[in-house]
Amino acid sequence: MTAEIFDRGYRRFEGERSGVPGAMRSLAWYTTKSMLGIGRRGRHKIFPVVVAVIAFLPTLIIFGVLALFGEGAEGLRPEYYEFLGPSETFGFLVFAHLLYATLVAPEALVRDRRDGMLSLYLSTPLTRPTYVMAKFASVAFTMAIVVIGPAMLLLAGYTIQGRGPDGFTGWVEVFAKILLGGLIIVFVYCGVSMGVSSLTDRRAFASIAVILTLLGLSIVANILVLEAGMNDRLLGLDPLGTPFEAATRLFGDRGIDARNLSTTYIMMVAGGWVSAGFGTLAVRYRRLGAI
């Protein structure tokens, strides 16, 4: 008499394993979804929506004005870089960026340490460096939507309306400048917020530390230079203004306050902020014991 078992229930997975790249992709995607409130209740989407509205408002205003006034609004043509940061025209953009940096990086990093998820992640193919890189990818991607998205949307809109840069080469040049300038800003914000978030296990304190570092130092630098008349180079202490100035220089322009500072200096200081932030992050996570 023959007999056959058709289903033992448990099965070994014999297929291809995605390994470290797959683990990083999964972690980055999961973190991104969590931050944007995707797959979560409505109240988790409020904050990303509010930030997006503030960030994209200038672009939408420009489109609205052009739609209403057409040729009559030709004179109203802000520079692309003005949509990347705290420009003279759209100073309030900094609040969207600040809010995002203050709340996103702590949410992405601190929660895992506090809840014990970090040790679970490190029991997978992920190592500390790959874990941090996955988190960075997620934070940077979502921040890039807020920082670079509005300028890119503007470029797309102008292009569709026939008001875009001249020729294909011109278009690519503007696209590259927006992308590079935006990335400098994103990297500085990410570096500072992630570095500061690695210093404490309480999300609330991490948020406060980020806001004090970004906004507090910005205020201090501007007071020292603009009010106390100290050396211009102290503007390098401003983690909000420095990357924005770097983006401005890519477009061949200079901010009023930093006009006497060389582009090399600005770029080096921006690089310094990125190094300090990610350096802090690396040192902290190397020393961190997973519980």
Added chain:
Amino acid sequence: MTLPPPPPDPTTRVEVGPMVGDPIADNIVVEAFGVTKAFGDVVAVSDVSFRLGPGLTALLGPNGAGKSTLFRMLCGLTQPSKGNVRVFGKNARRDRNVRGRIGLAPQQDAMFDRLSALEFVTLAAATHGIVGPEAAARRSLDLVEISADGPKRVGAFSKGMRQRVKLAAALVNDPDLLILDEPLTGLDPVQRNRMIALFNELAAAGKCILVSSHVLDEVARLGSNIIVIAQGRLAASGDYHALRELMDDRPHRIRVRTDQPRRLGAAILERGVAEGVSVVEDRLVLDTRDVGLFGRQLAPLAVELGVELNELVPLDDDLESVFRYLVERR
């Protein structure tokens, strides 16, 4: 044959049914009337009603049954979605004086970690308006065998010590109603025995004590009066020996040790006294729906057959059987 169950403790009343009478005159401490609590779509407690007087009652239920939610409603920490709760005839949520007569040892581990044991219990005494709070705190810590003069802060205590400090804080105001949510968690066997003895002493002194647990062994030693909660609903209440008798859709299982198990087993089956019989070495295990009839027939049958009876043990006349019956079949 089962021994007759011990008489229910006359000082404890657990009544289920329509609420009547004057709670003070009837010495009722806690009353729950059709209490339901929902958190969004999740119904944690559903239509639970009971009355409790002085004495020790165990609230039994699996994890997630709704025990802690029920306790929180009794103390007024959360409002029922439907129904209401009265403690000493009043609503603890609104009445300050009632809150002063309750002692609660909550399940969660959170305490003011920066305080020492003495400071923590003194705080409890002071917030209850006790004159001479430190002396009261020392007495209370003595009851639970924690040193009042230890330098360590509560945050550095082991789980068992923290649990005892919580108990001391719950006892410091000499409450008339003591609500203890999983109070024996983290205690070693010796401490557990001492705490159970303490609860029984307090109950004998006229306090109303409600203790929750999902550990049947502990509950069985807290006395025989239980309230069983399963999936948020009141499954049963009363003396668990009496509850066993009420479980008439489940046969009683009894073990008999005898020198001729097969012969005795066959005869029992033939007489129709048991529904099923199994033999393992010198032991006969049988299932019967009528324990009384079985008891009356066993001895004469053994004499008739010339069989020795060495041992007679009911195998499921315990709390675990009652609990499984009430909880696992859902």
Added chain:
Amino acid sequence: MAAVGNLRATTITYRLILRQLVTGGRVLALLALSAVLVLVSLAVGLSEDVEDPLEVGVALIDLMGFTLVVPIVALVFAAAALGDTREDGTLVYLWLRPMGRSPIALGAWLASVSVSVPLTLLPLAVSAVLLDAGSDLVAATILAAFVGVLTYAAVFLFLGVLVRNPVIWGVVYILLWEGLVAQFGAATARMAVRGYTRSILTSMTDVDLDLGTLSMTMGILVPAVIVVSALALTSWRLNEMEVA
């Protein structure tokens, strides 16, 4: 047991919460913040390039002191005063007692103010002195800081019993509401605490600040009303909330 009188309940709560709030890490971090404020003020005070010390001083005190230091310090302590006890489940040890709710709210507020005032008023007063812009600035700074701390503490105390993650919501309030929305005009400025601290600064120094156009009386009276309302709302919330 006797119910606990209101004064006694306030005192007990005050002592307990004060002890819970004063942690080394918090105090050190906020002292560092205050040190930065003092150092910047010293730098500006010593600078020879400042044309109008009073105007610059008022702008600095407003920017650093009332945009950041005062609201952040008040947020850290006041949101934690009852918010932490609610989050970690220790609130039950104050709530399930024969005590009123108002004394608990008052005791917690007084505790958070007791810690916040030294960490803000002193460094701000020192900064005003170091700015070397006259005694009007010093007096205005002290009064505005005192009013600001008391008001923010009451608002954030209520926030602590109202929402989970009160510090996060407080940061959003400081950035979005006080930093952005309240700058739109006089009407919205009246709905932010910063509008009132600015009004005290401008009234006592005669230096114009954007949206600091309310009178001195309003600058003190309205915050007082806010404090009383916030404490009343905190008591109400303690009465109505579900306690873990």
